[in-house]
Every structure is written in C-alpha cells, then in structure tokens.
Amino acid sequence: MNGKFIMLTSTLLLSFATFAQKKELKAAEKALKGGDAKETLNLLKAADAVMSAATDEEKAQYLFLEGNAYLDLVDKKIDADANMTLAANAYKKLIEAEKVSGKLKYSAQAATSVDKIKNLLINSAVAATKENNNIDGAKKLYEAYMLDKKDTINLYYAASTYVNAKDYDKAMELYSELKRLNYSGKMTQYLAVSKINDQENNFATAAERDKAVKLGTHEKPRTEEIPSKRGEIYKNMALILVEKGQIAEAKQAVADAVKANPDDISLKLTEANLYLQTKDFEKYKQIINDVLAKNPNDYALIYNLGVIAANNNNNEEAEKYYKKTIELKPDYLNAYINLAVLKLQNEKVLIEEMNKLGTSDKDMKRYDVLKKKREDLFISVLPYLKKAYELDPENEDVAKTLSVVYSALEMTAEKNAIKAKMKK
Template structure:
C-alpha cells in the first residue's frame, strides 16, 4: 500500500514535469517562429526597398532611387551577416549607376562612380563564406575564409560552405561603362581639339578607368594621350606622372594600323582590325587598303620624361632614367648627353669627361661628343686636348660652327696677356717703350691673323653664321684690312636684315 502511494506520487510529478516541458517547447517554438517572422520581415523589407529603387532607376528617377536604396542600406547594415550577397550587390549597383548618370562633365565624379561600380564587379567575383549558427539555427555569412575558420573553431557554428557568388549585375555594369567610356573618349578628343588640354587629359584618364572594367585590356595609349595633353597644358608635374606610369607599364605604342579609303566620303579611314578592314573592302565600301606598323614611342616617352625631370632639377632621377634609357636604346646618344648636362650644370667636369670618353667609344663618328669633350677640356684649362677634340668634331662635321668659334676664341684668349702688357706702358712713350708697343701690337696682329684663318674656314663651310661673319668683320677692322672689313660688314647687315 505504501509502495503504491509512492508510485502515484512519482507519476504525478512526472506528469507535471511533462506538462512543463511541453509548455517550454511551445514557448521555444513560438520564439523561433517569431524570430523567423522577424527575419522574413526584415528580408522582405530590404527586398521591397531595393525593388522600388530599381524601378526608380529604370525610370531615371535618380532621387527616388537613392532614397529607396538608402533605406535598404540601413536595413542591410543592421543585418549584415544574414543579408544575401545579391541584395548587397544590387544596392551597390544602383548607387554606382546613379552616380555615373549624375556625373555629367565632372571627371572626378565620373571617376568616383566608375570606382563604385568596379567595387560591385569585385564583390560579385568574390566567394561567399557561410555557416550555420548552432544557437539561432540560421546561416550567417563571413567576410573571408579566415573569419569562417575562426567561427568553426569556436564550436558555435556548423555546416560551413564556400560558394562562388553569382555575377548578377556585372554584365550590366560592363555595358554601362562601355557606353560611358565611348562618350568620355569622344569628350576627351573634343577637348583636345578645342585646346582644353588639361580637361582632355583628365577625360583620357577616366576613359582608361572605365575600360579597365569592360574591356579585356584597357588601352594604355590613353595614358600617353593624357601625358601629351598635360604637356600641352604646361602641367609638367602631372605630365611627368603619366610618363612615369607609361614607363613602369612598359608601354611601347607599337601598333598595327589598318587603313583604307572610305568610298562614301573619299577620305582615308582607320579600322579597328584587319577583319573589319577586309569586310569593308569585300563589301566595296572601302578601297586601297594598307597595313602599317607604327614605330615604338618608348624612346620619345623616356626622353620627354627625362627632360621634364631635368627642368625640375631632379638630378638623381635624371641620371637614373637616363641610364635606364641608355640600356634600352644604346644607339640613341640623347640620354648620354642629358646625363652629361647634369654633371656640367653641377660643375662635375671630371664625371662629365668620363661619360664623354664612354660616348666616344659608343659613337666614334659623332661630332657632338668630340665638341663636348673639347669644351670640357677647355673648362679644365687643358687647351691642347680642347683644340684636339674641336678639330676632331670638325673632321666629323665640317659645318660644326661652334667648333670654329671656340677654336678662334681659344686663339683670341692670348690677346688678354698682351693687352695687360700694353696697359702697363705709360701714356707718353719714349723710343724704347714705342718699340715695345710696336712689338706687342705685332703680336696681337698675329693672333688676329691666326683667328681669321680659323674663322675663314668656318665661313667657307657655314657662310650664314652671324657670329662667324661678325667676328671676321671685327678682326679685319683690327688688322686694318678695309676691303675685307667692308665685305663682312655688308654680309653682317644682310644676315641681320639691316
């Protein structure tokens, strides 16, 4: 009897416990249902806002599109881990397309819009990392594989999944940027033709930015166009940045040009490809087809960049890029000469001379190298070597006017010492002093005659050089040769248009 009473008590307690469990499970189901409803409500709300934003965008009602997408954004930010990637991409896409449409002629705004759309493409090309939250029983997304790994290690997640995102909006973005890119390019060309060079440069730059997203490979020639435009605008710092970019990218500008005469206009026209050219010829819409390969623009790009650096007195950079250019284009002496000019302007004559000796070996028939060696030896007061190399320059190029002028100048330098001796003589001369004066004057005449001999050679080879003609006039005057003095005086007037 006592056992039966205890058994009834146990059954009673068990029944109460079962009722409590049922009540608790019911509450859990209610809470789960409420959470699910809440999640569904949030998901529906952001989806609805995005749908309205898309409708507004399609109608080009950009203000409404931004208003709706702003509301969707707020919901997305509050529920970041549970929002599908496609909805995030849609919000980014709408904002980017609106920004592109509203950019107009503002190149900075257009660039920002293109960057926004590039982020969408990047976002859609990434992967989705997700796992199930064991507590909420919901899937959550993670920013990276590392974040997903950390979540799994915590033990709070299960069923990890890595999947490629669907590129829902990437095709539309590429199409939009293709259209925008063509429009930007035409604006750039129009700006350049209107001599609005800085505007043109910025438009070429933004066109490149657009092409990076829709073309298999952006056309690097756009940066070359931007560099030339900035150069025309006298924006040398900006031009230098573009030229450096072209050098770093290894741009050469070598391209095949397909050209023919358009039948309708009668004008020569360039076609995008050989296939396009052949098609037009086959359809008898074009005649006289030609194909040519444009030479490399790389040497010119290096040279222009180095010249800008020289103007900016960035001496170390000039030397660095001049040497790079010399290594790439050893047949072009311009880079060696610019490097040498750096040493000359900084009074580093020994370095310049060593460089010129190197150049003498590389360009044995070059008159400029010999002339510059003569000039540097003259600066170093080595007159014998100076004369030697000026004469070598004339052997290479008999019309090298400055070599004649400098040789004559070296001869006339000797006059200074004689003038100093004459200046020491008193105003009134005695017989001995008169004799000394006559001797000094005779020495001066010999110097003049020697200089005349050099410059007459120059006149025979370069008869239109005003410095040579004027100096000969003065020397013949000093020598008292009236006939030749008049001859070169008349020639001077003729050359100067007097």
C-alpha cells in the same frame, strides 16, 4: 520558452528585412524605368540600412541600379563629371562582387557601361585640352586608364597632358608607371575608309581589313606603323629631371633605359638629345655616329636626327639630315615640310629689318638688297613646298604656305589654281 521566443523574433526581423530589400529594389527599378534617376538613388539610399542582410544577387542588383541611375544623369548632362565617377565606381564594385560570388548576372552589361564611360571620359578630355584645360584633360585620361588598365595608351596620353599642364610631379609619377610596365606603344594599324560615313576605321588584322574592302564596305586600305614611344617617355622624364636641376639623374635614367632596350633607336636619340641640350657635344657626336654606323640608310632615323638638330637651332645640320632623308626616301612628306619651315624661319629677320628702314637713298638700296634676299629665299623653298603639295594636296597648311610663296613671287596663275582647289 524565452529562447524560442527570441529565435522566433529574429526570424521575423530577418523576413522583414528581406521583404524591405525586395520592396525598395523593386521600387528603385520602377523609378529608373520611368526615367527618374534621382528618385531611384533616393530609394536605394533608403534601402542602405537593410542591404547588409541582402543576398549576393540583391547586392549586385543594387549596384547595377545605382550605376545605371548615375549614368542616366550623365546622359542628361546633370553634373556629368561627378556622376561619371560615381557610375564607374558602382559598376566596378558590381563586377568585383559578381566575380567573388560566381553569379555573373549583370557583369556583361556593366562592362559595356564602363566602356561607354571610358569613351565619354576620353572625349571629354579631348574637349578640355582643346580649350587649354590640360589639368582637367589629364585627370580624365587617367580616370579612363583606371577604368581599363589594359588600355595603357590612356596612361601615356595622361602623362603627356600633365606635361602640357606643367604638372611635372604628376607627369613623372605616370611616366614612372609606364616605365615599370615597360610600355612601348609600338604597333601596326590596319586602316580603311568606311563608305558609309567616310571615317577611317582601324582593324585588328590585315585580313579583317582586306575582307571589308573585298566586301565593298570599305576602301582606300593602308597600313601605318606606329613607332615606339619609349624614347619620348624617357626624354620627358629626363627633361623633367633637367628642369629640376637633376642632370646626373636624367643621364642615368636614359642610360638605364638604353641598357634595358638596346635595340630601341628612339632611346638612343633621346640620350643623344639630352647630351646635346646639356652642351656635351663630344658625347652627343659619339652617340649619333654610333647610331648612324649601325643604320646608315635608315631614313626615319636620319629624319629624326634632323628634328633633334632643328629643335636645338642647329639649322645647318638639320638641313643636311632632311636632305639625306629625301635622298633615301623621295616621298617622305615631313622631310619636305620641315625643310620648307626651316628655310622660311629666315624670312622673319629680313622682314623685321625691312620694316625698320626709312626712305633715304641708303635705306632704299638696303631695302632692295633685302627684298632680293627674300625672293631668293622663296625660290629656294618653292621646290620643297611643291613636292609636299604633290604628295599631300589635302594638307591645308602646305597649300596655304605654297599660296603665300606664289603670291610673294608674283606667280598669280599658280596662286589662283591653289586657291581654287582649296575652295573645292
């Protein structure tokens, strides 16, 4: 008799728990529909005690409501950063739970919300870095990666942002993960401008892009090759090791990368740059000559050699490489810009000396000499700036610099023409 009584009582308790679960979930759902996310979370918290006996579907509903409540608070800008994380955690638990149970009622909607949170994190990270809050930006980019590990580029940007924040240990941790994944980032983008909002859209394939242009929704199609980022990744890993005084380890890390990816030119350039920075000039020249022997007419490679030389203040060599780039590819915009920048660096020295001069006859003669040197400098820069402006008239920096040069050379009509176009 007693055993039957106990069994009956347990059944009643179970029925009560099931009733309580449904009641609390229904109340939470009603509160959320009414726009009261905080009340929703309070009701869900009250249901915690009875959720252990809930069905798989009820547990999924609980997590779905929890995620939606936190996301609603994010939309209302209430403690957005913390609630984004809480919402994402709820959705991830939900997706995992439904995957185990095999009942995929909420997973599709949850995945859409996770994607929304990922984009919010990326936008928030961009805003943080614009305000020089690189640590916050890096953390958010890493969180975006953790939400969607297939989108590896967020891990790459997180690592780069940690470098900017000078948190080299964390950057090295993320770069090591990219190395383990053998991340490249090399891709082809198929772009066209939307006629609706003038925004450039990226299409999955050239065929999709061309179809949109043919339909008349897009215009100005172009294809852009995104180069491998392995060189930059290993370069930064090497630089971090150099910063820590681990020179041998830095050289070994890059050598291993080159061995694993022998056709990746960016890695060979990274290796060359490392030997240049550590003043091993013979090894540097050996690697550069090796690369050039295999790719004598690769304008992008030769341009990168110019960048390496310029970064190491070897301006004469940089100029040689930039001019060779232009010889091979006359419409290579960045080569013209970098040549102009390279030459204009010399103006600072002239200006500083001119400003220190007095009014004596000797100083005035020296002033005239320096003034002539400055004019000659501007004359030598002018062809590169004019060509850069011709190639990209929308580039504000080029237009402004060209305007300054015209002004210094008293080319008033040309300067006014540039300014008139800039106002438009």
